[in-house]
Amino acid sequence: SSTKTHSYYGPDLAGVFSGKSYKHIVMPRGINRAAVYAFTSCANLQSVEFPDELKYVAADAFHGCKTLPTINLEQVDSIGKNAFYGCIVFNDEKMDKVKRIDYKAFYNCSNLNGINGVVSLPLCDSIAQYAFYGCTNIEKIEFSENLRFLDQYAFQECTSLASVKLPNSLKALLVGTFQDCTKLTGVSYSENLLKVHRGAFYDTPWYNNLPVEGGVKYMGHIAMYVVDPGSATAIREGTTSIADGFNGSNFSNNPSLPASLRRIGDSAFYGNKFTTLVMPEGLEQIGERAF
Secondary structure (H helix, E strand, O other): OOEEEOOOOOOOOOOOOOOOOOOEEEOOOOOOEEOOOOOOOOOOOOEEEOOOOOOEEOOOOOOOOOOOOOOOOOOOOEEOOOOOOOOOOOOOOOOOOOOEEOOOOOOOOOOOOOEOOEEEOOOOOEEOOOOOOOOOOOOEEEOOOOOOEEOOOOOOOOOOOOEEEOOOOOOEEOOOOOOOOOOOOEEEOOOOOOEEEOOOOOOOHHHHOOOEEOOEEEEOOEEEEEOOOOOOOEOOOOOOEEOEOOOHHHOOOOOEOOOOOOEEOOOOOOOOOOOOOOOOOOOOEEOOOOO
């Protein structure tokens, strides 16, 4: 039979349908979570019905379900690692109550685009590494104003993503977060954002078009990268942060640091041969291996 109704045998049902050929599964009442590996590699799966509202999707729950078009996630508050990894036709319109999205949760979900290309995450405060990697249909992300953690490569190769508005609550951007988003032309952020890796926006039109002054590329209040070592002698006044991975050792002379500077990033001047470097009085943070 292509439809399977399963009785409740225990508290978890981990891996219960893994690798099966069912197309339609109806879960019994009393189940409000998709357990670990519950539907992994169900290559023909087209629907799963939860009579009770689904509240939690565990790690690898739907990993590799390549024909699954959607699951109702309206009441879900947490999505585990690899939960929908490789679900290439999957889309869900509402994730309004999701607070945490774990490692590779929607990795290569190339059809995921929310509502008309907009994925809204109004309560989500943590998005892990590679969470939306390769989601090539997403055009816009609406982040929670309580977003605290956005991990590296979270939106890498989201090639339809055109604009990003980062909330005031976000204070760090790690390497590759929006790398290879080849249509990204608009990014807005607040001055609360101090810890930024120079590779957060690699290979995006927005990053490529950032202004260069005195041989240094700037993202507003953040010095991102030494573009021309020959002409780079100082960080401009008004800069509050020097990016992680800033290749400051390429300065041809001892650089002048502005009084406005609050943070020097990880490995910012690593490998330098300076003889003199004057630290501004307002400096609050010095990253790992900064010098």
